[in-house]
Amino acid sequence: MIAGLNTCCITHALKANPIICIDMVKDFWLSAKVNRSGARGAGSVDAKIQGKDIIITEAIDREVLKFVDPTHYLTTFGRDKVMKDLQRISYDGEYPTMLKKLFPPYYRLLVHMFLLCISKNKGDLDQLNQIQTSVMVALVNNWDYNFFAFVLKT
Incomplete structure (x- = not known):
């Protein structure tokens, strides 16, 4: 079972151990808005973290989590x-x-x-x-x- 999980396409998402800053997470959730027309019509989540604009799209999520499906x-x-x-x-x-x-x-x-x-x-x-x-x-x-x-x- 472990060998199978190590070869599946979500291995990176399961094993990643990111550094999480609680203040940044709070900033994100306080300002996050769904933008249905953002990212060339595909939609995005727009937020502001420590005064910096953040735009999250499906393509960015797939890249960061290494979802290749x-x-x-x-x-x-x-x-x-x-x-x-x-x-x-x-x-x-x-x-x-x-x-x-x-x-x-x-x-x-x-x-x-x-x-x-x-x-x-x-x-x-x-x-x-x-x-x-x-x-x-x-x-x-x-x-x-x-x-x-x-x-x-x-």
Whole structure:
């Protein structure tokens, strides 16, 4: 499982250990505005940090996080494809609502870390929805997946 995660397209985003300045984060969130017509019509987030204008676009996010997944990659997979793979990894439950406790221990750890670190769940850290399940299956199998769209939209 570790070897697979080390070769997947989100390795950099998972391993990066940036220096975070709390004051700058606060400045960003106090001034951040969505600009739907910015960045040549693609949209952007415009903010001001310590008096300096900051413009964040999808292209910049992809570059910094090193997400190289093309935008045409899927963000969900069909029920049959997912169920087949869940059975292969010995998941002992139903789909689409997945329960962490029904995964084998090593996959349970991966699901736990995913829910804590990547998903937007603030609570309910024992359940995965259909999109989150697709992400997990894509990670485990190193399938083509639009991780950036998942991070951006969820």
